[in-house]
Amino acid sequence: MNRTIKYQLNNVKTSYLFSALISYGGLGLFWLVAYLLDPSILEGMTSQPFWLNALSVIIAPFTFLSIMYALFDGLMFFDTAIRFGVSRTSYFITQLVVYIILSLLLSFATGVTEVMWAGSVGNYFTAIGENYLSLGHIAGEFTDSLALAIMMLGIYRFKGKAFIPVVAVFGLALMVVSFAGATGNSAFIQVFVNAFVWFTNNQTIALGLIGALLIGVYYLFITKTEVQD
Incomplete structure (x- = not known):
């Protein structure tokens, strides 16, 4: 288990590195373009405390971390873990723990970046807690991350065939909705x-x-997924 935990920590570190590159690169490009278009935009940053601006910058990579981790889970981490002899059960258990932690971090980071400063530290963090750290919101982030990881594992195992059921379900749903609308079947729509x-x-x-x-x-x-060549 210790070996698995060390491996997972290294995976989180790798995902964080890519998340930081994307978030800080995106922020830098955004502020550069915004400043060139309107130099006065920087004045808006003084409307909230310095510590909040600093916290927003520090926590920015966590808004992408769960996405990057889920992408790498199916495309790289799982394959490497099995090749290194990591137990499938241990990998599964530790992955769930990681996804729960990442969902918490993502929820908090999203709250920090989206909640507007209202002049009070208490009100600010209360708004984050009520709207972003609720069980429903965290569960939503968890299911989104796990769904993305499953999609990546499907691509790893089935390659392009993984998209067949997605296209089939989408096409079937579109046909059903179109048929119901064309026939005026209100009961079905209800x-x-x-x-x-x-x-x-x-x-x-x-x-x-x-x-x-x-x-x-x-x-x-x-x-059930075997290592692919």
Whole structure:
């Protein structure tokens, strides 16, 4: 297990490096273009405390970290782990822990970058806690990251064939919606409306069910996928 943990920490470090390059490169390019177009834009940075500007810059890479980690999970980390003799069960368990931690970091980082300064430290972090560190929001980030990792593992295992079910499901859904609209089948459309309303009103439960399903699919990929040449 210690070997697996060290390997996972190295994977997080690699993902953070790429996330930092993307985030800081993007920020630098954005501010350069913005300054060239309107030099007075820098004056807006003085409307909030220096520590908040510094925190926003420091935490910026965490907004991309879970995405980069999920991408590398399917395309590189899993393959390397199996070749190095890491237990599939250990890899699966530690990966879930990593994704939970990354979801927490992403939720907090998103809150820092999106919540507007209201003149009070207490109100600022209360807004982050209520809107971004809720169980529903963290579960949403977790399911998004795990879904991306599963997609990457599917590409790793099935190559281009992994896109066939995605295209088929999208095409089938489009045909069903088009047919329902053309025939005026309001009852059929109402089913989707009711499902959407239920999901909105029970977001935490719905995301929990989706998360459990994705964990099961992720486990199957980890335990059943052989190393590809």
